[in-house]
Amino acid sequence: MRGREMPGTQWQKSSFSGVEGPNCVELASVEGHLLLRESDDPDTVIATTPARLNALVRWQKSQRRSPKVREPARHR
Template identity: 45%
Template sequence: MSARDWQKSSFSGEGNACLYVSALDNATIRLRESDEPETILTTNPTALGALIRSAKAGQLDHLGEA
């Protein structure tokens, strides 16, 4: 898999902790983090959209609490 297959998130800054995304087709989205590029999460547009909407709505904020 070449580097050109991946697009860096516009919200990622310089250095570590960058999110990369790649779409194999209209049904498969891959995500990886710059610190562990060999670990790839695979999902679909519907599930990713639901996750993003939940995060924006604050429904996942409790996951960051100690």
């Protein structure tokens, strides 16, 4: 799916992206799907559902709360 081939799509920049700069995550909602893209690469678009995006965000947040498990050092 190409971002520039979607006329009329209303993209919203993430509030975590800041005010300026090309490194922004943008979202749009089209026919029950969420579209995601980076503002510095607007032609690449990822389509997902709200439930799947919610699951990804919950999983990512759970990874921040969990202590990092370190692999035991290997001796050579």
